[in-house]
Amino acid sequence: MSTSPDQTDAPLISVITATHNLLSQGRQDSFREVIDCMARQSCERAEHIIQDGASTDGTEEFLHQLTAGAPRTRVISAPDSGLYDAMNKGAQAARGDYLLFLNSDDSLASDDILNFAADRLGATKPDFLYGSTLRRHEDGSETREKRMSLHAILQRMPFCHNSVFLKRDVFLALGGHDTHFRVAADYDLMLRLLADGYKGELLEAPISMFWGRGVTEDDARTSQDYARVWQNHYAGFKSAQALSHEDFVRFYQRGHMPAGLVLEQLRQPDISDEIKLAARHSLWKSLRRSAQFWRRY
Numbered sequence: 001m002s003t004s005p006d007q008t009d010a011p012l013i014s015v016i017t018a019t020h021n022l023l024s025q026g027r028q029d030s031f032r033e034v035i036d037c038m039a040r041q042s043c044e045r046a047e048h049i050i051q052d053g054a055s056t057d058g059t060e061e062f063l064h065q066l067t068a069g070a071p072r073t074r075v076i077s078a079p080d081s082g083l084y085d086a087m088n089k090g091a092q093a094a095r096g097d098y099l100l101f102l103n104s105d106d107s108l109a110s111d112d113i114l115n116f117a118a119d120r121l122g123a124t125k126p127d128f129l130y131g132s133t134l135r136r137h138e139d140g141s142e143t144r145e146k147r148m149s150l151h152a153i154l155q156r157m158p159f160c161h162n163s164v165f166l167k168r169d170v171f172l173a174l175g176g177h178d179t180h181f182r183v184a185a186d187y188d189l190m191l192r193l194l195a196d197g198y199k200g201e202l203l204e205a206p207i208s209m210f211w212g213r214g215v216t217e218d219d220a221r222t223s224q225d226y227a228r229v230w231q232n233h234y235a236g237f238k239s240a241q242a243l244s245h246e247d248f249v250r251f252y253q254r255g256h257m258p259a260g261l262v263l264e265q266l267r268q269p270d271i272s273d274e275i276k277l278a279a280r281h282s283l284w285k286s287l288r289r290s291a292q293f294w295r296r297y
Helices: 028-040 059-066 083-093 113-124 168-173 185-195 219-233 245-254 259-266 273-290
Strands: 013-019 046-052 073-077 098-101 128-136 142-144 164-167 200-211
Touching: 013 028, 013 083, 013 113, 028 059, 046 059, 046 083, 059 073, 073 083, 083 098, 083 168, 098 168, 113 128, 113 200, 164 168, 164 200, 185 219, 185 273, 219 245, 259 273
Parallel strands: 013 046, 013 098, 046 073, 128 200
Antiparallel strands: 098 164, 128 142, 128 164
16 A cells, blocks of 8 residues: 555545556556546545556556655555456545546546535535546647536436545445356446436536547447446336347447336335436437437437
8 A cells, every 4th residue: 555544534525446457458648647637636624545456567566656745645455357347446445435537548627526525425425426527638628528417417417427436335235246147237226326316416517538539439339338238227017028139239328228028117105306307308319319310210
C-alpha cells in the first residue's frame, strides 16, 4: 500500500480505479492523469483505491512509485477475472460510505468536484448521487453528455458509470457487479438498483471526464450484453418467453423494450416508483417509434 491511512478516520468517498498491465498497453501516461486529477482534489473526505489485477509487466511497481507520498491513496494487487471483478474487490476494500468508479483512462471533471459532492452526500445521504460526464475528443475539445434521465433505464444506461456516487452498503446489498456481463455489468447494476426501489438525486455538475473510446464504444458487443441483461432480468416474465436473444438485441438497437414486456411490468404489484415511471416512458417511446415507418428495423 502507498499509505497507511488512519483507520479511525474513515472517509466519506472511496474513488476506485481498476488497473491491469498498464505498461505493456502503453497507458502509463494516461494513468498519470488519473493520479494528477486526484492530487488536485483538496477533499480530505475522500480516499483513492487503485485495485490492480496482479499485473505481470511491472505495473504494480509503477503504481507504488507513482503514488509514493500521495495522501489517502492505497494500491492493492490481487488476481481478478476482469474489470468488474476488480471494481467489486475495490469496493470490498473501500472504507468510504460512497463509491465512485473512475476508470484508468478517466479523470475528474473539476478540481473541487469531490468537495462539492461530499457536501451534498453528507447533507442528504441519498442511496446514489449522479451527474453528467464530460467527453474529451482527440482534437482536445470537450462536450457534456446531456442524455441523462432515470426514466431511460429501460432503454439504456441513464448516466455514465463513472459519474455516480453509490452508497457502499447498497452496492454490497445488491451483490456488486454481476461479472457474467463483460460490457453491461454497470447497466445491470443500475437496473437492479432502481428495480429494488433505491432513491437517487441529481447533482447539477459534471462529475467525471472520459475519452470517447473503450469497450462500451463497441456497439455490437454492447448490444449483445444489454440483450443478455434484459433476458436475465425478465426471465420470469410471460411476455419474454417467446423472445430470442436476437429479438432482445434488435429491441435494444431500436432503443426501446417490447411493448408487451413493458405492459407486463406495469401490472406487477411490487413495481418500484422509478421503474413504473420508466415503463410509462418506454411504452410511449415504443408506440411513437412503431408509428415511424421510415425507421429501419
